[in-house]
Amino acid sequence: MAQGQIASTSREISLTESSRFDRLFEHIELIAALLSGLFIFIGWLSSQWNHETISIAFYLLAFIIGGYAKAKEGIVDTVKNKELNVEMLMILAAIGSAVIGYWTEGAILIFIFSLSGALETYTMNKSQKEISSLLEIQPETATRIIQGKEKVIHVSLLEVGDHIIVKPGERIPADGKIIEGTTTIDESTISGESVPVTKGIRAEVFAGTININGSVIVEVMKQANETVFQKIVDLVQSAQSEKSPSQLFIERFESMYVKIVLLVVLIMMIVPHFLFDWSWNTTFYRAMILLVVASPCALVASIMPVTLSAISNGARNGILFKGGVHLEALSHVKAIAFDKTGTLTKGKPEVTDIIVRANEDDTNLLHIIASIENRSNHPLARAIVDFWKKEHNHPLLQPEKIKDIPGWGLKGWLHHREWWIGKKDFVGKENALAFENGVAIKLENDGKTVVYVKDSLGIVAAIGLQDIVRKESKHALILLKNEGIRTIMLTGDSKNTARNIAQQSNIDEYIAECLPETKVSSLKMLKDKYGVVAMVGDGVNDAPALATANIGIAMGEGSDVAMETADVVLMKNDLSRIAEAIRLSKKMNRIIKQNIIFSLTVILLLIASNFLQFLNLPLGVVGHEGSTILVILNGLRCLRG
Template sequence: MSAQAKALQAKQQPESRWIDSIKVHAELIAAILSGVLILAGWLLDKNSIHSAAVASYLLAFIIGGFAKAKEGIEETIADKELNVEMLMIFAAVGSAIIGYWTEGAILIFIFALSGALETYTMNKSQKEISSLMEIQPEEAWLIRDGAEEKVHVSELAVGDLILVKPGERIPADGVIFKGQTTIDEAAITGESIPVSKQKDGEVFAGTVNITGSVYVEVTKPASDTLFQKIINLVQSAQSEKSPSQLFIEKFEGTYVKVVLITVGLMMFIPHFALGWSWTETFYRAMVLLVVASPCALVASIMPATLSAISNGARHGILFKGGMHLENLSNLKAIAFDKTGTLTKGKPEVTDMIVREGLPEQELLAAVASIESQSNHPLAQAVIRFAQKQNVSYSAPDQLEDVAGWGVKGVVNGKQWKVGKADFVGREAAFAFSGGKASELAASGKTTVFVEDEHGVAAVIALKDLIREDTKQALDLLHQEGIYTIMLTGDNETTARAIAKEAHLDTFIAECLPEHKVDQLKKLIKEHETVAMVGDGINDAPALATASIGIAMGEGSDVALETADIVLMKNDLPKIAEAIRLSKKMRRIVKQNVVFSIAVIMLLIISNFFQVLDLPFGVIGHEGSTILVILNGLRLLRS
């Protein structure tokens, strides 16, 4: 870009931001201008300049009511059904017809103000998405023929090599090709502590490179990054309506018709039945049109739902729609997958009992040497344990894999066997060290035996350890009255030990992935609303079967696509937080609905007894609408 073009762009940016700001606040500006015109009209009227006063009121009608009138007419034409906006237009016009210009204009002003507040709620609820979009990088340093070239992120393709310098945001999902650094992943995971990354480490668009320059190989196009998927997910959730919202919207159409019929009858019946004058009859009909309008009722749910969805997104809880958020408050039981959900997903060595007289370092070096040739999770756990103990080892002299039993190997001229009890002799294995193997197995641990030329040399116990926050999360769920179940493929003994340690209510052992669906169907029959928590990959059928599917996928693609709710980190306590948020939303919605119905009933009765004037009707009706919106906004707070 030339210097002249850059200068022109810099000059245009403030003007563009100013125009954008006016567009965002257009409704509020129109409402305020309408209020100023009403004040001017009232002052002119007080000074007996009636024509100018009417003109001022008329302008207030047009400026304040244009947005809502347009919205109401367009929706009426599209849905072929009258709505709240049309009721308010009729009421304002009717007030003007009988000479109540001030009251009609005030009605338009407050209606415009409440509309501006509702728009503010929508904008506020999307604040997290807007802030995410703002930090999404637009340019990247592409390495082409050994040289750096700045390109737009949309030009990046899978396989491209990009340079990310310290302090820059990573422009695309990828893996580190060269270099090491520390990355702030708060935008993706919500975790404030930076994460160290080195060669082959996975990085995400929108995260911040803090310390070192790294070369990153792009693995996804810009439109398919995890960052973009989060944005799309929450935007789609905000457009999806909850069952309560859908019910209110259906109810609104019928209610509007009933109000219009009632108003039509009130224009005539009181005159003949109660002896009211025609002016009083028409006036009371207009007041009824105002106070019976269900604005507050309609606004009882959507602002609260949007606020709750935004609150969840800010704390790493992504709801795929208001329906799932609402269902969460009815939750009675949660089924958990074990591996990677309740546990870390990687077995670790917890105990190593070595034959007396045999140096522990020598044995561990021999076992690590043999296991270094295997990709089995248990073998890798032994390797990690040896590395933590600073034990050095080399490749074995000879190796033989005995499928289904274990491994034979020769290390430094000495023969070793590593494997199951039957591989080294069951009787000798369980007699070793006073039967310690049986105790270890009873506590839910997997045992591996080691044999040398003198017999059983050691027993190594391994276990997929429970996450640090698992007990806390399950205790929090019990406080919410949630029944907890673990579905696992482990045997009865291991499952029982893990369930006891994790504070689960019950467990179902030897449960294969294809059986989880059947178990969930039984749980739904027993508890009605049941959630399933899994990693979103092999648990996909169970997540789909459950009333609510919750994915613990560290933001994996499969988790985003499968579940109804996604926890961006494997943070189990967030489930209880989500349930509390759902229950709080339900309480606020109930408060709003009861309050709005009570206000409508009070205003209708007051109007019938002729003690309610139009200005107070307007204030009572529109004031209640503003209050329920503000009440819903409380959910934006942590």
């Protein structure tokens, strides 16, 4: 027992030491930069005490330790891409400074360059923090129930249909549905929503979410590599590796710009000596300053840190971008087309009106209707049954006989009476339309679906049902209008239904009676009319339209096909996140513009100051690398909010 405890303690110490080493290694660039700064200080002190050999030795150490990472990166990239880069310019400038005796200036250049590189690495790591934290919280084991016994296994061994138990405080290891128990679940890792959700039997649960206070048994619905959680991880990882058009342009520009700088520096090494009668030392010194201040370090760092920060911000708030190109384009959207069912609306009908025959007991009648409809799986029948259960506590009755007429309705016998429930043609069209002075016609004109009920005496009731607009949809559309976005609804419903839903949701335009192929043609028409158009949908039939739009936005609770086709995924069915995404895109593009204008202005000012001989090498280094650090810090602003 003691030996086991000692072994366990040894393993814990080993893991702790390994963790400390990993954390130390993460900051190796910063440590090297700080060591470089320390050696520069010692070298400067030595020079003050007239120990030139010792001073140069410490400056050399500063060069090697501070410049190693950037020199290696520059050489590897140059060999790989067969193109010179910014890192090579900086190394050449530092070596050139040392050659003409400016050891201090060259070492300071290396120090600040390595410091800005460490900061850029820190920025990249920070922007990838969300994906790292996601990977850390992904459960590795699950407790599977086999023949009533619990067994802990790795999540990769779980199969669809397995039953697992999730206890309070544990993370749910797989996507599935609760088959036993009730609990409250923190789904912030999936949806970005901090408020826990109460879930009971048949409710869906997702891998990576936290079971707060109840023990539940879950039936596994997806394998480990197909869960919503894993899709989030995959989406964010692919987004962080994909470059935006601005970033690709800057990288192409960098290669050409570096060649131009080297050519101008070579000219600067010779021409001023003859043209302005500068000494060779001064000419070479000014050429080295030009090599430093004209390098596009700040320009190169103007985009990538900002883009990664914005992608990470979106991931933290349940908005997944499949690449910087889509995030960048989102700010240019002029119009957004919405699928209706499941996007603007709840996706299932609800009872809105109940009209019964005069002198009829409406509660008793609805009890009979719900009892008969309970024997059907039709969405309208389920809506009527759900309405009864919500409004009343009485248990449903057992019909004596049921006959289902597919496409028309149900015929049922209850209390020794015959009942017809279904379409107007099923119960008698003329009588249905004449019921209660034509009330059904008004319901249909309002875009509602009407279910008619008939007994032996005639039409006894008309029930109006409608797919209800989500409350958050109205708020989201107001937010989009505030951003100057035109909103359009695409739906396969009739014009009456489309008009009614459009009025309820305050949408600007609607196109009714759309088939999947007509949605595509409608999207093409909208693109011609408005320019950059986004499409929001959640179903399989929305996939072609999502692919046709400039930017496809899928609802996270929608179909897998829609999520795979879309460019942006909202992990929670909250349309207000679209306005957030647009604001984030605008903020990112605004910061990128600020960075580019600032970095170019600094480069031009430093070049002009150098030609006018106002600038020395240390100030050139500070101005150049300082601007690089500032644009990186400015990019970090996209992590906030």
